[in-house]
Amino acid sequence: MDLSFSYYGEGRKVLDDINLHIRKGEFFSIIGVNGSGKSTLAKHFNAILLPSEGRVVVDGIDTNDRSRLWDIRKKVGMVFQNPENQIVSSVVEEEVAFGLENLGYPSCEIKKRVKESLKVVGLGGMEKRPTYALSGGEKQRLAIASVLAMEPECIVFDEPTTMLDPAGRKDIASVIRRLREDLGITIVYITHIMEEIVFSDRVAVMNEGRVVMDGSPYEVFSMVDEIEQVGLELPAVPRLAQMLGKMGYSFKRMPLTIEDLMVELCP
Template structure:
């Protein structure tokens, strides 16, 4: 068993852009190399059009590279016979929970994936209960999904993916359409799946406070990887991030401004608690 969950080697993806009858090839991603380790919580950052969502779709064979290879747990996405194995290893949760829910009762929705995979009915029951338990939605199993809040719907969508027992889940901006409470619930769920249950997580987001909780961050711009490192390595590079058009967590920016103003403070600050500690130590 290798330590790599996903390996992308020289991945490029081009599409035909038709502008006023003039067909042009355009690269959505170009020459991307990246690895996702088993059990890792990886965040991919970038503004719209940076190629981050295209990369996500490569990771469970929704998109096949024009050039290069994507290998998921030893399986090449280019091989048509691998597609279903890849999708049961690497599940995907999208932005809009309404587009992912198919049934009229929560537990039926969660059962949909394993039913399609031909799992034994008695086993499906166990998987549905366990999956709803993991996302904290057990008491809603007889509810109608459309009556739930956005955050609850997204957690049901996550349970639906968990029921296929993937080793890895790719989240493509799963909190973009949620209110702050829903965002918090979903991020807490994602972190627990990673830390408690050992599921490899790839989170695509434009919220810096979410990215700050990752093990590692990849910053994309213009279809290629521009920066890579831990949150403490990436975020203190405030100027660099702003140049790409991205923010950093507010406290990191505050530390950066204080440092610029001549105050001797550690710039590698990612959250309010760390900031409070630093300020308390200033003489």
């Protein structure tokens, strides 16, 4: 609410009067070009950073309330861009157990959660593998499993697919969708890749520390000029749809994916 933020001692506002309400169970995407403030905003969601002005409230808890820090961190997990920087253990199962051990969970509970979390991300059976021997995509899945083991209500993903190839990207994207669909976890998904927002319920577009648009992917993709103004590019399918529109073709509903387009063109 009315959130503004400047890094220490700098006058410049990196976040400028942000107002967002992310609902429980929602898949909420935040998109913007490099330096628009996405990661700075993400770090406010679990009190890694605190507002310079305004407030951030997580499930009724103000992030300024230091006595509730661990309640907030338990509710909101974070997965970052580079899986290499998130992995601290040398064996897969130890990595997932790490956070739980620090919180003093009993070992039978830890075992259970490790097994379940690895299964959810598709790493079941890889418990004993050394972490250095995992591919980039597997490392990112491991990072997700480690967060998942803490049973958060919400997970914030800060450009989790940037280091991956197209297949790895699709793979992680489908794991994330399943977290929401099967486990009901609220997803905040940060990206600068327009294609990745098609599965979200709502999208906020950031530019120079401000939220400049906020709506469904359909609404955001329809604001063609505004999108270009903030340096983003429409994905191929909406761009094609827009060109067809200019040529006089009228769509019942703006297609976002190849599947949408097929339905529209060949009903």
